[in-house]
Amino acid sequence: MIPDIFNWLFFNQSSQIIPLGDWISAAVAWVVVNFRWVFQLIRIPISHTLNAIEAFLQWLPPILFIAVVVLFAWQFATRKIAILSLFAMVAIGMIGAWTETMTTLSLVIVAVLLCIVVGLPLGIASARNNRAEAIIRPMLDAMQTLPAFVYLVPVVMLFGTGKVPGVIVTFIFAVPPLIRLTNIGIRQVSEETVEAALAFGSTPKQMLWEVQLPLAMPTILAGVNQAIMLALSMVVIASLIAVEGLGQMVNRGIGRLDVGLAAVGGLGIVLMAIVLDRITQNVGKSSQNSLNWRDRGPWGALRKLTSQRRPSVSTP
Amino acid sequence: MPSSQPKIKLENLIKIYGQNPQRALKLFQEGGNRDNILEATGNVLGVANVSLSIEEGELFVVMGLSGSGKSTLVRCINRLIEPTSGQILIDGEDVTRVDQERLREIRRTKVSMVFQRFGLLPHKTVLENVEYGLKMCGLPLAERHEKAQHMLDVVGLHQWANYAPSSLSGGMQQRVGLARALATEAPILLMDEAFSALDPLIRREMQDELMRLQSELKRTIVFISHDIQEALRIGDRVAIMKDGHLVQVGTPEEIVTNPVDGYIAAFTQDVNRAQVLKTGSIVRQTVPFILGKGSARAALDQMQGNALTRMHVVDRHGKPIGILNQAELQNAVTSNVQDVESVMSTDFPVVKASTSLEEIFHLARFGVPMAVINRSGKFKGVVEQSDILASIGRLSNDKADVPQALSTAV
Secondary structure (H helix, E strand, O other), rough: HHHHHHHHHOOOOOOOOOOOHHHHHHHHHHHHHHHHHHHHHHHHHHHHHHHHHHHHHHHHHHHHHHHHHHHHHHHEEEEEHHHHHHHHHHHHHHOOOOOHHHHHHHHHHHHHHHHHHHHHHHHHHHOOHHHHHHHHHHHHHHHOOOOOHHHHHHHHHHOOOOOOHHHHHHHHHHHHHHHHHHHHHHOOOOOHHHHHHHHHOOOHHHHHHHHHHHHHHHHHHHOOOOHHHHHHHOOOHOOOOOOOHHHHHHHHHHHHHOOOHHHOOOOOOOOHHHHHHHHHHHHHHHHOOOHHHHHOOHHHHHHEEEEHHHHHHHHO | HHHHHEEEEEEEEEEEOOHHEEEEHHHHHOOOOOOHHHHHOOOEEEEEEEEEEEEOOOOOEEEOOOOOOOHHHHHHOOOOOOOOOOEEEEEEEEHHHHHHHHHHHHHHHHHEEEEOOOOOOOOOOHHHHHOOOHHOOOHHHHHHHHHHHHOOOOOHHHOOOOOOOOOHHHHHHHHHEEEEEHHHHOOOEEEEEOOOOHHHHHHHHHHHHHHHHHHHOOOOOEEEEOHHHHHHHHHHEEEEOOEEEEEOOOOOOOHHHHHOOHHHHHHHHHOHHHHEEHHHHHOOOOOEEOOOOOOOHHHHHHHOOOOEEEEEEEEOOOOOEEEEEEHHHHHHHOOOOHHHHHHHOOOOOOEOOOOOOHHHHHHHOOOOOOOOOOOOOEEEEOHHHHHHHHHHHHHHHHOOHHHHHHHHHH
16 A cells, blocks of 8 residues: 555556545445335335326316416516516427426426425524534535536435436435525524524524524525526436436437427426526515515405405495 | 612623633733733633622613623623623522523513614514514413503504514614513613614603603613713713723712713713702702791891891791792881791792703792702702802813813803
8 A cells, every 4th residue: 555655646656545436336335235225215205295296287287387377476476477487388388398397397396395394404403503514514515516427326226217316316406505595594694683582582493483584584585496496407417317307308309319309308498497486586585575465466456456346335 | 688689780790702711711810901811812801800789770871982891791691691700690690500491581571681773673563573572471462462562652653563673763663672672571671772873863862761761660771871971861870881890880970070080080071060960969958947937037037047148938848838038038027027928939949959950050040049859849958050150160170171162152
């Protein structure tokens, strides 16, 4: 070993002094042999949720889906975004990517739900504890910079191929910004507000729910928005491990040198990204709007309509 | 015995900020000061060995410039800042030793706080802010709504209950902060530079409001301020801090008339003494004539015996009811009028001993001596125009600039 180091330092004769690659291969193989059942267990709830959501979205008539999304966008974002969403979704249907879009959407939904379930507590933990932050932070750096292909293989070895490992790799890539922004959001709550809450005898739990989370919410929602965007950008890579959907369209198009097919899949991803981004971004903003949500959008229009009619009814 | 113990008692309170407070503490106990502790250990001495007693129902002001440790001191009382050493006794209980559970209990029921930048929760309505402390106590919704609404009435903001704090002006926001602190009915109220962020006019209004509330609610208030005018105006007693040390503790009058060192004298130099000094401190004690204890003849004798030209008349309860003029009394006696009541004039000013000199200036121009009464309405003595001028002159005669300022004003 010593001569190896000497040769490398003085003569640039490279050799693997620490056989890290071998170790990792051995470790993964060992985990696969001994703990595959754990990963197969994790698979079950994710798989069930994913299948249920996908079945529902595929069963839903597109007109109904479009109506719900447009009304939601109008209510919680703006009318402009509602119109944009309408056009984007009609375009997706027209270019024949609707089924694939629903499949991809269900994967994104499950991956982002997993991000929230895991990421929010981790973000809270790193905001409240500097040591936790010191441990979590380099892991997030690794998750964001490590090329996805590197962990694609071990994930397949542990989970097999299909949708669930697709969710897992998407989760690994999409969760860091949510954790980071939750952490920042909570740490940014003004010191005097925290002090005031403490001075009135708040317990740590009360502090979290009454003060920190509500005040960090816009930042946390920005984190969710980021997670959605990153999840969408992973669908093509996920298609390499046999995940169906828009990513698979792109992948197949590339494989057959079918530029048109790849472009259709790609456009589908872009249109979906625009819709999801605009809606989630504005949901966060409109919560700070002074106007009550009941007085805005279609609900507000409905209320205005009924309240205008009421006087004419009451007067004989 | 418990009635005589102070509400809050600080004993040898020390707070040192930094990495190694124990080493700095040792250095301090060996006689180190702020500068050489900072140099040797990199730690900052926040509060240096402060001992204080604050009585129940007192409005106690801690005054000092920024960095004097006053905010640290007040935060040690409810342990928002952990003291390095020393004791803090609230009703005899050492707060520095209680566990987290008991500490929360104390913060909920015994000590509430008002903050400089209000510390309101921006995502809650005004009403929800006021009821925050009650919510922490676990009070049911209806009950805390009612209490919070009542508290908003007290500070005059009931119609703003469902607005966001950000839609209110600074002064109104601080009223919300005050209402929130009062709502828990905690007997101790800590106010950290509560009015410093407000405009001068609003600040004065809030000071009046606080004094009005205090006269009704009788809480024990520890008020932090960097404004000597404010401190002397509202404080029953004032403590002045410098570099973490307590320099002087006393009533506003003691601070103005008897500063312990040049630092405090410099502070109080620009203070309007007429505002700080109370009539009671310059009252001239005279013997009044008690109505019914003798005739006009006896009154004249008493007046001449005391070499007075005018003398007040009191009733049997000691309440001033009239004033006698020597010339008129002389006439009455020569024309054989016996009844003192028919001779005396009832047109004379009466002032309370607690009134500031500034407020009695306008009465002095009548030329009639004022009758000074104590809290229960009993005659205490007289104050004349010359007394007021003399007292202010005496206090400032060592400063050459004051007469100059006066002459330019005239």
